[in-house]
Amino acid sequence: MACRISELVLDCRDPERLAAFWCEILGFQVLGREDGAVEIGPEEGFGGLQPTLVFSPSDEPKREKLRLHIDVNPTDRDQAAELERLLAAGAVPADVGQKGDEQWHVLADPEGNEFCLLRRRL
Incomplete structure (x- = not known):
């Protein structure tokens, strides 16, 4: 089991x-x-x-990048529309060393915890 x-x-x-x-x-x-x-x-x-x-x-204040983060993907809209929704809800773009050609967006919640917005899965 x-x-x-x-x-x-x-x-x-x-x-x-x-x-x-x-x-x-x-x-x-x-x-x-x-x-x-x-x-x-x-x-x-x-x-x-x-x-x-x-x-x-x-x-305890957050001091470093989390060793575990959450990935989310939209279920009923495309990635661009979901990015707008997440930013309106209070997420902010986060820089964790991306190169700029990633197919995901790195964001942070209101306390700075990073999470990624992936593309919609069909």
Whole structure:
């Protein structure tokens, strides 16, 4: 028997703010709150195919590039339209040493955590 990823935990200064941002980006909803942490996930809740995201309060500042980052791809529009939506939601372009010919966009959430916007998969 194998394991599956059930949740990803991200330390952050403002769990409510990041939860709201990622709920908008992913179409998730808040599933629970405990000890200042906020867990979000798909409408069907826990145990589905997608892992939930837990935003855990931390006073430690982000100092370096994350060793793990999230990749997203649009499900109902092209990459350019999705980029506009993400920027309007509060994402900002991030420079992690791209060369300029990549087929993805590197962005950062409101706390500076990098993530990539890939092309739409058919």
